[in-house]
Amino acid sequence: MSKDTLIQEKRYKKIITILSIAIPIAVAALFGINLQKLGVNIKPLSFLPPIYATINGLTAILLIFSVVAIKNGKRKLHERLNTLAIACSVIFLLMYVAYHMTSNSTPYEGEGIIKYVYYFILISHILLSIVIIPFVLITLMRAKLGQFKQHKKMAKITFPLWLYVAITGVIVYVMISPYYV
Numbered sequence: 001m002s003k004d005t006l007i008q009e010k011r012y013k014k015i016i017t018i019l020s021i022a023i024p025i026a027v028a029a030l031f032g033i034n035l036q037k038l039g040v041n042i043k044p045l046s047f048l049p050p051i052y053a054t055i056n057g058l059t060a061i062l063l064i065f066s067v068v069a070i071k072n073g074k075r076k077l078h079e080r081l082n083t084l085a086i087a088c089s090v091i092f093l094l095m096y097v098a099y100h101m102t103s104n105s106t107p108y109e110g111e112g113i114i115k116y117v118y119y120f121i122l123i124s125h126i127l128l129s130i131v132i133i134p135f136v137l138i139t140l141m142r143a144k145l146g147q148f149k150q151h152k153k154m155a156k157i158t159f160p161l162w163l164y165v166a167i168t169g170v171i172v173y174v175m176i177s178p179y180y181v
Contacts, residue, residue, distance in 0.1 A: 005145055012141040020134040023093075030097045034104065044103040045095075049180065052095040053173035059088040060166035067159060079143070085162075086136065092169070109179045118175050125168040132161050 001009075035042050066081035108118050135158040142151035 009141070009145060012137075012145070016134055016137040016141065019137060023133055024130045027093065027097060031100050033101055035101050042102055045099050046103055046180070048095045048099040049173055049177065052092045052099070053170050055088050055092045055095070056166045056169035056173070059085050059092070060163055060170070062088065063159060063163050063166065082140070086140070089136075089166075104181075106176055106179050106181070108176055110175065114175075118172070121168050121175070122172050125165060125172055128161055128168075129165045132158070132165050135161060 036044070062081050062085040066078050066085065069075075069081060070078040108115065108122075110118055135154070139151060139154040139158045142148070142154055
C-alpha cells in the first residue's frame with residue numbers, strides 16, 4: 001500500500017469514527033426533543049412515516065440490485081446503486097428525526113405474542129441501525145481506496161446487516177401503522 005493510500009485511509013478512518021459516534025448521539029438527542037412541547041408553533045409531520053418506510057423499502061431493493069450488478073460485473077452500476085442506497089438512508093434518517101421532533105411517539109398496542117415479535121424486531125432494527133453505520137462507511141472506504149478484496153470481504157457482512165435494517169424498518173412501520181393517531 002502506498003504512503004498516499006495510508007494517509008487517505010487514516011483520514012477516512014477518523015471521519016468514520018466521528019460519524020459512527022456522532023450520528024447515533026445526534027439522533028438520540030434530537031429524538032428526545034419535541035418542538036411542540038417546547039412551544040414551537042409547528043404542525044406534526046404525521047405524513048412522513050409511510051414516506052420514510054417506503055424509502056427503507058427502496059433501500060432494500062437498491063441493495064439487492066447492487067449485489068446482482070456486481071455479480072454480473074457491472075461495477076459502475078453497483079457503485080451508483082450503493083450511492084443511492086446511502087442517500088436513501090440519509091434521507092430516511094432526516095425524515096425520521098423530523099417526524100419525531102414534531103410528533104408524539106406512537107405506542108404499540110398489539111397484544112400477546114405479536115407484541116414480543118414487534119419489540120424484538122424494533123430493538124434489533126434500532127441496534128443494528130447503529131452498528132451498520134461504521135460497516136457501511138468502512139465498506140465504502142475500501143472501495144474508494146481501490147481495496148476491492150477487503151471491500152468484498154467487508155461487504156459480505158455489511159450487505160445482510162444493512163438489508164435487515166432496511167427490511168425491518170418497513171416491517172416496524174407496517175406493524176405500528178394501525179396505531180398512528
